[in-house]
Structure formats: structure tokens, C-alpha cells
Amino acid sequence: MSEIPGDLKFLKSHEWARVEDDGLVRVGISDHAQGQLGDLVYVELPEVGSAVKAGTGAAVVESVKAASDIYAPVSGEVVEVNELLNDKPEIINEDAFGDGWIFLVRPSDRAELDELLDANDYEALVENEDH
């Protein structure tokens, strides 16, 4: 498994959030999650301009094995989606924490970020799952 970047925050359901320099929040799924799902074949992206709510489904990823809802780590407006995933969902398998990001949110309540797990807590969670 690849190293978990220290600047990420996580939901227990394996989504990550990264606060960019401009205050927008980038969202993806963890490397652990992509490994569990296996080869991804479709990603259902949210619409740009749509509202997402923290802890509720915003996107769907489908692997050969299963479909999985992607929850928004924070509430806000979707300002950009990773269109490359339409043709190449496997980017998430290849680079879950980087090029495999899924959508970008303008957060409406930054305090929600404090509710998320930090990288260490998330790593501990994943290790517990594995054993």
C-alpha cells in the first residue's frame, strides 16, 4: 500500500479530503478503498454546481466486484469534477491520492473538516480492518 499523505483528512468510509491553497476541498477515495474494490470500471460523477451534504452520497464508483457510494466529507457546492475518470476510471486504482481525485467542493461550513479523521487515525482504522 502506498503511503497515506499527511495533509489528507478522512471519513471512516474511506473518502479523503484535501484542503487546497484556495480553500476548496478536493475529494477522492483512499488507496486502501480502491484495493478493496478492485479494478474500477465506472465512475458516476456529481454535476458541477450541485450541492453535496457531508456524510451523504455524492458520487458512485463501480468496480468489477461492487458498486460503492462515495460520501461527501464536507457540505458545499461541487465546482469541478475529474472528467478523465469517465474514460479512465482505472486512474483511481493507479493513483488514488493524486490523479484519481473525484470532485472539488467549495465548502459551506469549514468546521465540518474538524470532524474528519487525520491521516494517523485513518491509518490505524485501516490496520484494524486488516487484522
Next chain:
Amino acid sequence: MTDKTVLNATHRSLGARMVDFGGWDMPINYGSQIEEHHAVRRDAGMFDVSHMTVIDLHGARSREFLRHLLANSVDKLKVVGKALYSCMLNERGGVIDDLIVYYLGEEFFRLVVNAGTRAKDLAWIESQAKAFDVQMKERPEFAMIAVQGPNARTKVLGLLHEVDRPRIEKLGKFAAAAAQGPHGMPLFVARTGYTGEDGFEIIVPGEHVVALWEALAAAGVTPAGLGARDTLRLEAGMNLYGQDMDESVLPWEANLGWTIALDEGRAFIGRAALEQQKAAGVPRVMVGLVLDDKGVLRHGQKVLTAKGEGEILSGSFAPTLNKAVAFARIPAGEPGEVRVDIRGREVPVRLVKYPFVRDGKPCEGI
């Protein structure tokens, strides 16, 4: 308590993702299920199928017993080494299991049955065998590797003792023979499989299976997990027990009519129920579905037809086709426009004849 095959440590050292499969700790993939799928369609892949159950039957009345036990007719097995696919039914005509039977001698037949149904199969066979004075012997000391793909046979042949090669090369489809493998290890080589590709399923004593696996890997055979095995057999139009049929389903409703031999005067278990349903009309049929839009057809999704609701049995993304396909069981009769409920969305699908893939290529109309 999870069972492990002899190859368990080998899978783990290859970095396999392991899952519980019918009580067995098995590799679902070694990295990418899709790449493993393509390796089998385009070249050669190997699967550890040692979890499957090998049962030997001995006794003077073995053939007579199998005429009674199986819905397909063992009288089709005329040459030693020939194999037959059959269902084993209960009195109601429901499918207890599907299996392959090998004719190894007039007093010796071998069955290979599913892992998930092992206990009930053994109990059923034993209870039925008594009246025929047939001895049932499970062979847990055997391991099994399926080597599948257009280049699979050539790669296996290269590992056999040279005196065995011409004979195994000439082995017909659905036939088996003994041969010597690397370091003289004894092999039972069958030209069968569960992928729609040519290849062999090889039974080998457990103490030799790691060496055989390594020799196959050295010959360029790609390790493939149960994930790829599932998408390969689905594309090839092959049923999976427990998903496509079980004890509540008669073979007519699972497209297994081709395996039912209603030969004159043979009173096999379940025959009366089968004939009764056939005469009364089969209420449900199994069909192939293709989804041309984005999305994946999956087990348990609701299928909507003009005749009522059905459901997806086996369904998956099909790597060879780059779209989703499925088997579904729907009410008999003209189905009209068929839709599938995918996560609350009604998506139109096409009803097709399957297999979906043959000889590595999409079938016409898929």
C-alpha cells in the same frame, strides 16, 4: 474456521488479495482482475481450484448407480477417460449440485463437485450409494490447477514427460488421462475448464502442487484469481451453482435442459418432477442480458418485463466486451422491452442469446 489450499502461502507471496470463498481462503486477484481475465483470453492463465472436491466411486455397480444419481446419462461415456457434465437432482427436480464425472473404468468413476456444496453432496451421494454397494471415497489429498487460454495446452505439454506429450496433445475435449509432470510427479490431466477457453484442469497430489505451480509460472502462465474465473465463465455462458441455480430451481429454468438425458427407461432421481414440469409448462426462463449503457448488472437486481418481474442471477462487467452482461431468470412468454432496476434507475437492456464470448471474441449480436 477457514480452510486453506496447499497453495495458500504461494498466493500470499504473490501479493494476492484473499477472500473467503465458501469457507476457503482463496485469491480473488493478484493485482488486477481485468488483466488476469485478458491473460486467459489472450495467452494462458492458471487458477488454484484445489478447494473443489474430488470423489472417487468404486464398485461393480458404479455405472448403474450413476444412471440413478445423475440427470445426464453416463451411458454417453463409452471410452475410458471421457468426462460428462451433469446435474445431480433431488426428488423435486431441484439442483443439488452440478459436477463433472470421469469414466476411469467400469468399476471406477471420479466426480469433481463444488466446494460450497461439499458436505451435502457427500451426504447425499453416500446415502444413495448404499443400495448399489458403491464405495464413495473423498480425495482431499489432491490439489487442482486449471490452466486455461489459447496457449495453455502448449505450455502444459512442455512440462510433461516426453513419452506422455503426444498422447496428451491428442487428448480430446472433455477427456482425461494420466501423465507425468515435472520431476515425474503423477498428474491427472483433463481437457476441461470453466472459462470458455481451451486448456486443462490438472489434478495433482497436494505435495507436488507448489512445484507444478512454479513450473507453470516459469513457462509463462499467469496466476489468475477467482475474480477473473467468474467473469470468464460468465462471458462463456456457464452457470455458477448457488447463483444461477440451486435446489429451488429445476434445470429447465436454468438453461440446463441440454444436460438432461430423458433416455428410455432410466429412472434417475428427479426425473418424474422434471417431466411433470415440462408437461405443465416451465414458468420461468433463463436469458442473457447486455447493458449497452454505463453501469454494471449485478446479482439480485430486479428485471422488469411485460410478463412480470425477474431477477439478475450472475451479472458483472465483462472485460472482453467492455460492458456489463448478465444471466437473468424471468417469467416465460414474450418479455417485451426489458429493463433492469439499477440502484433505483430503470435501465433498458438487450435480451441476447449467449455465450457472450467464444474463442476469445465477442459473439455475434453481443
